[in-house]
Amino acid sequence: MASIKIENVQKAFGKVVAVDHLNLEINDGEFFTFLGPSGCGKTTTLRMIAGFYYPTKGVVRFGEKDMTRVPPEKRNTGMVFQNYALFPHMTVFENVAFGLKVRKMASSEVKTRVHDVLRKVRLEQYADRQVSQLSGGQQQRVALARALVIEPEILLLDEPLSNLDAKLRDEMRAEILRLQKEYKITTIYVTHDQAEALSMSDRIAVFNFGVCHQVGTPSQIYNEPANDFVASFIGEINLLPVKVEQVDDALVTVSAGENQFVVHNTPFHFNREYENRELSLSVRPESVKIHDEKVDRHNVFKGKVETVQFFGTIINLAVRVNDLLLEVNVLNHVSANLTPGANVWVELPADQIRLIPMLSGDVS
Numbered sequence: 001m002a003s004i005k006i007e008n009v010q011k012a013f014g015k016v017v018a019v020d021h022l023n024l025e026i027n028d029g030e031f032f033t034f035l036g037p038s039g040c041g042k043t044t045t046l047r048m049i050a051g052f053y054y055p056t057k058g059v060v061r062f063g064e065k066d067m068t069r070v071p072p073e074k075r076n077t078g079m080v081f082q083n084y085a086l087f088p089h090m091t092v093f094e095n096v097a098f099g100l101k102v103r104k105m106a107s108s109e110v111k112t113r114v115h116d117v118l119r120k121v122r123l124e125q126y127a128d129r130q131v132s133q134l135s136g137g138q139q140q141r142v143a144l145a146r147a148l149v150i151e152p153e154i155l156l157l158d159e160p161l162s163n164l165d166a167k168l169r170d171e172m173r174a175e176i177l178r179l180q181k182e183y184k185i186t187t188i189y190v191t192h193d194q195a196e197a198l199s200m201s202d203r204i205a206v207f208n209f210g211v212c213h214q215v216g217t218p219s220q221i222y223n224e225p226a227n228d229f230v231a232s233f234i235g236e237i238n239l240l241p242v243k244v245e246q247v248d249d250a251l252v253t254v255s256a257g258e259n260q261f262v263v264h265n266t267p268f269h270f271n272r273e274y275e276n277r278e279l280s281l282s283v284r285p286e287s288v289k290i291h292d293e294k295v296d297r298h299n300v301f302k303g304k305v306e307t308v309q310f311f312g313t314i315i316n317l318a319v320r321v322n323d324l325l326l327e328v329n330v331l332n333h334v335s336a337n338l339t340p341g342a343n344v345w346v347e348l349p350a351d352q353i354r355l356i357p358m359l360s361g362d363v364s
């Protein structure tokens with residue numbers, strides 16, 4: 001096993017800067033995810049860790065060891081790709097054994113190791129099957145077995161589930177996590193699927209346009225986004241451009257058009273220098289409360305329900321409050337009269353609102 005350090009790394013392809021100013025530390029045994037939209041530099045970063053690309057600038061270390069220009073075959077990393085990249089006319093056994101045979105391992109040991117790993121990925125009974133005769137999920141298990149059989153220090157997974165249907169994806173998520181914990185292997189997982197990232201990772205790095213915007217645990221990324229790109233990329237959110245009106249120790253008052261909001265001044269610690277600044281007010285749809293009657297708290301507004309979407313567990317509402325349209329998710333068991341046209345009271349709890357920097361132009 002190994003920790004990974006990425007120090008001030010840049011990768012340019014001609015004039016295209018795919019990754020810039022990247023600094024990351026991935027801990028030994030950690031499940032770490034690179035998350036971001038298509039083309040943001042996730043795969044390029046993974047490939048620099050695998051050694052398929054060398055950085056234009058900066059250093060990649062495993063532990064303290066400088067690996068920046070070490071070729072892939074000398075890195076002891078196992079990689080799994082979206083398209084499996086298996087040899088279709090070889091059997092499962094032959095596919096998994098391939099890497100060991102290249103390393104000139106004795107055939108008795110190859111046999112033991114391959115059967116061990118096939119048992120771990122629950123494919124032992126398929127050892128003699130050609131991989132072209134397997135389902136997508138089974139093929140991805142073969143790809144995992146092939147990566148794990150060489151006992152790598154680091155496992156690199158590049159969108160491994162995106163070719164699978166939703167049910168298989170769920171099963172394989174659990175399978176990958178089980179194997180990762182069993183092998184206690186440092187794992188980097190690349191995905192553009194925020195639900196996958198939130199549910200699987202110890203920590204997540206959120207990328208956009210070659211830049212890492214935030215590193216944190218799933219709950220930090222979701223609850224305390226560093227800026228409006230991270231906030232809008234992860235989950236649903238109401239984002240309103242606001243101007244800071246007044247700051248005191250306990251509360252911050254901001255305005256958006258004709259609406260004023262009051263926000264707890266923790267964890268922000270804003271001081272009076274923030275007055276007149278423009279920020280984004282963010283509040284998750286599940287944090288907004290709906291009341292039948294006016295309640296005597298901050299940020300309670302009269303609103304009108306415009307649309308109602310029923311999702312089973314939750315009901316999603318679009319509620320008009322003056323010139324704002326707020327998205328609200330309520331649990332299905334509420335008894336309020338939630339039909340289009342209904343008059344409601346909407347509360348944005350002062351401790352559930354976040355004030356975050358705006359990155360103009362970057363928000364998808």
Ligand SMILES: Nc1ncnc2c1ncn2[C@@H]1O[C@H](COP(=O)(O)OP(=O)(O)OP(=O)(O)O)[C@@H](O)[C@H]1O
Nearest residue numbers: 013016017018037038039040041042043044045192
């Ligand atoms: N070999 C290459 N030559 C030129 N440009 C490249 C090369 N590889 C990647 N790029 C560019 O670098 C940027 C980052 O690409 P990268 O593949 O790392 O993104 P990604 O986040 O993995 O996207 P996806 O989810 O679509 O795979 C993109 O603008 C891409 O077009």
